[in-house]
Amino acid sequence: MGTPNSRKKVSLRDIAKEVGLSVSAVSLAMRNSSKVSPERRKEVLDTAERLGYKKDGRIVELMEHLRTKRDDRLISKVAVLVPEIKQEELKRFPFIRRILDGLEEQAEESGYGLDVIYLEDLKASPKRLKGILTARGIKGVIAVPWVSGVGSLKLDLEELCVATAGYSIIEPMLNRACTNYLQMMDELIEQACRLGYKRIGFIMTYTRGGIGHKLFASSFLFYSMLIEESQRIPILPRRDICEGKVKEWMDTYKPDVVISSEMVRGMLADLGYDMPKDLGFASIDIAEGPDYVSGVDHRHELVGREALKLAVADVNLNKTGLPENPKVVTVDSHYHSGETLRRVGEPIDIKIRSAVHNEAGE
Incomplete structure (x- = not known):
């Protein structure tokens, strides 16, 4: 046998x-x-x-390419839907711009063109948008995140292969590529502890209920469970972010390092804090600020690349409509040392990502 x-x-x-x-x-x-x-x-x-x-995936991809007429190969396009903002506003949202850069790079490598559609400029109904995509012969679609938080994509997905970048679009459930938010906050907290910071504060700028909000908060609250109660600092929620309440929070809890966004860093500077001399600061997205700020790189370009791969894979396999089992591809973040964190004491032994460590063979 x-x-x-x-x-x-x-x-x-x-x-x-x-x-x-x-x-x-x-x-x-x-x-x-x-x-x-x-x-x-x-x-x-x-x-x-x-x-x-x-199936041999390499052969499938090659045969799909060879079945396409040579002229069509040069002009095949993937649509990129940008909600909420107009094209002229793009420079205000560097993370969207970086996602678009990644999409463009991957599209060029994969032999596709991009048709970037700013929905606020187009002002089209979902029915008309679907008609435009059909008329242009577009099958692959990427939906980029809502800049204000979470939202939905109102579009008939029949005969389309749609993927999204980030967790922002919560309805319908699509294949998506995302930054690993949980790893990101874990990494920031561990880095602050390695530098000797003892009182870590977190000012939440993400919209309540979104995946980023939940994952950032989960990591920080888990860290809070690992330290003495006297060292715990409550999260300052987005609704309370104004100069007066930030000052009150700082005066009350006296953090020696703050994790937050570029907007909050500017607010702290206006309150007179010299970073890192008076206060350490770690950004939850260095795309927002100058290069000297310490924090994490979401690697938005790579998120864009992976989102395009998801859509193109479905185009090659003719898997249209809502995915039966939506996939999530997570992209690891990178820590950027910058200049707004410094060593302030002996390292503190807090390991959030390996609180319980098992080894194979035990």
Whole structure:
């Protein structure tokens, strides 16, 4: 009896013989083509699974490319939908600009063009937007985040392959590429502890209820559980961010380092804090501020690249509409040392990411 590794590899020809179709018809069915009836497609897919057929992803991608006319290969485009802001406002939102840069770089490498559509400039209904995409022959779509927090994408997704960047679009559930927010806050807190900071404060600038808000808060609250109660500082919520309440919070809890956004850093500077001399500061997104600020790099460009890969993969496999099992690709952040944090004492042994450490073989 042969071992699993010695068994003959199942081919499309084997499946065709089993279901009584031509190899080309089986190939169409495997690509979810509408040229094959839904019943026949299901029969082919069920048979392929039963026989243990495995696709070679590299061959699938190559064949999809070769099936396309040469002229079409040069002009195939992916639409990028930018909600809430007009094109002229883009410079105010560096994280959106960086996502677009990543999308553009990956599109060029993948042989696609981008059709960037600013929805506030277009002022089109969902029905008209779908008509525009159809008229332009666009199948792949990337939706970039809402700048104000969370939102929804109102668009008929039939015959479209849609992915999004970030957690902002919560409805419908799409394939998405995101920064690893939990790792990001863990890393900032651990870095502050390594530098000897003992009283870490967090001013939350993310919209309540969003994934970023929840993950940042989860990490900080977990850290608070690991330290003495006397050292715990409550999170200052977004609704209380104004100069008066920030000053009151600083005077009451006396943090020696603050984790927050560029807006809050400016507010602290206006209150007279010299960073890092008087106070350490770590930014939750260095894309917002000057290079000398310490903090984390969300790697927005890489998020954009991964989002485009998700959409293009579905285009190649003709997987349109809402994904049955939405995927989330997380991108690791990078710590940027900057100049607004400094060593203030002996390292504090707080390891949030390895509170419980197991080793293989134990």
